[in-house]
Structure formats: structure tokens, C-alpha cells
Ligand code: IPE
Ligand code: IPE
């Protein structure tokens with residue numbers, strides 16, 4: 001691969017299209033989600049190979065609670081299973097795992113496993129892997145506002161750095177590149193705050209098929225972008 005002159009420090013992926021991938025193959029949506037979970041491990045490996053320091057994966061939005069019960073239950077069971085079976089692998093790969101999103105709507109069992117996984121991997125330094133689960137960008141901002149109001153800070157203290165500390169995603173760096181699979185070109189309430197100057201890359205490829213070649217394409221595309229942050233062109 002052509003050497004990358006500019007690598008995104010933080011990639012955030014909207015892992016979309018599991019359902020459509022499955023239906024196309026005559027499988028159930030659940031089988032699509034299972035294939036989607038398996039693909040996470042491959043993509044994490046590719047991200048390590050490419051030297052990506054921060055990877056956030058959107059796995060469940062707060063709007064996804066509107067899906068039918070059996071699909072929700074299955075997605076939660078996959079999260080539960082992954083927390084049991086895969087944390088050791090991430091630990092061995094020197095990956096720090098974090099959950100980003102609302103903790104309190106998840107079962108006590110899952111909340112405890114998240115805590116355990118975060119503690120278990122907290123000293124790892126090669127990559128930060130953020131599992132974005134039960135997250136909505138508007139809710140994140142509203143929840144931050146509520147926490148701040150409770151604290152009654154001096155109004156002059158409130159600037160962007162101050163505000164960010166109250167966000168679920170507060171400790172993450174700004175997003176450089178958002179990748180969305182399966183052809184949709186929308187944010188679906190993902191990182192509203194952290195994506196303020198993110199570059200977008202959308203592909204028709206559905207999440208279970210998003211492989212190393214596709215990841216390379218996204219990185220090469222990112223390399224051609226000119227990020228100006230509102231300044232004049234040179
Ligand atoms: C993404 O796949 C996974 C989640 C949103 C949980 P979808 O389930 O949205 O798949 P499509 O978009 O219906 O194909
Ligand atoms: C976005 O996908 C959320 C995740 C990938 C977790 P959706 O499938 O829920 O988004 P919409 O409904 O197509 O916007």
C-alpha cells in the first residue's frame with residue numbers, strides 16, 4: 001500500500017447493514033449480527049496493522065431499543081458473550097477497551113462485565129477500542145447538560161473543554177474519519193460532538209463484508225482529503 005502521509009488518529013465506524021447482508025443470503029437478521037460481531041475482530045486486527053490508535057465502533061444506538069424484542073435480546077446476548085470470551089484476546093493484543101454510552105439501561109450483569117473489562121485492559125497502550133453501545137448523540141449532550149446544572153458551576157467556567165468532560169465520549173480524541181457501511185449517508189445520531197470536523201467515508205459494502213481491502217480504500221481516500229477547519233486554502 002502507498003505509504004499514508006496522514007493517518008487518522010481516531011476512526012469511528014457506523015457498522016451498518018448486518019440485516020440486509022443476511023437477508024440477501026437467505027439468512028436471518030440474527031445471523032447477520034453474528035457475522036457482524038465476527039467481523040469486528042478482523043477489523044480490529046486491520047486497524048492494528050495500519051497503526052490506528054483509536055477505534056470507535058457504533059454497535060447499538062439509543063434508537064435501536066425500538067427494534068423488536070427478540071432482536072434486541074440477541075444483540076445484548078452478543079455483547080454479553082463478547083465480554084466473556086474476547087476480552088482476554090484484546091488484553092493480549094495490548095488493546096484498551098472502553099464502553100461509551102448510557103450504562104444504566106444495560107443489565108447489572110453486563111454493567112459489571114464492562115467494568116471488569118475496562119479495568120482488566122486499562123494499562124494497555126497500543127490501541128483504544130471504544131464499544132459504543134446504547135449511545136445517542138443528542139442524549140449524550142442532554143445528559144451532560146443535566147449533570148452540569150446539578151453541579152451549579154460558575155458560568156464563566158463553561159467552555160468546550162469543560163463541557164466535554166461531562167460527555168460519555170468526553171475522554172476520547174476528536175473523530176478524524178467516520179466510516180459508514182451499507183450505503184447510507186447519515187450520522188444516525190452518532191458522535192455529534194466529537195465528529196465536528198470528521199471526514200466522512202461511505203461505502204456500499206455491508207458491515208460483515210468490510211474487510212482489509214475496504215479499510216485500505218477508506219484510508220487512502222482519507223489521505224486525499226484537505227482538512228481546513230474553516231481556514232483559507234493555502
Ligand atoms: C447494524 O446493522 C447493526 C445495528 C444497528 C445493531 P442493521 O441491523 O442496522 O442492518 P440493516 O441496516 O437492517 O441492514
Ligand atoms: C445506526 O444504524 C446504528 C448502528 C450501526 C449501531 P441504524 O441501522 O440503526 O440506522 P438507521 O436507522 O438506518 O439510520
Ligand code: MG
Nearest residue numbers: 016017018019
Ligand atoms: Mg441499519
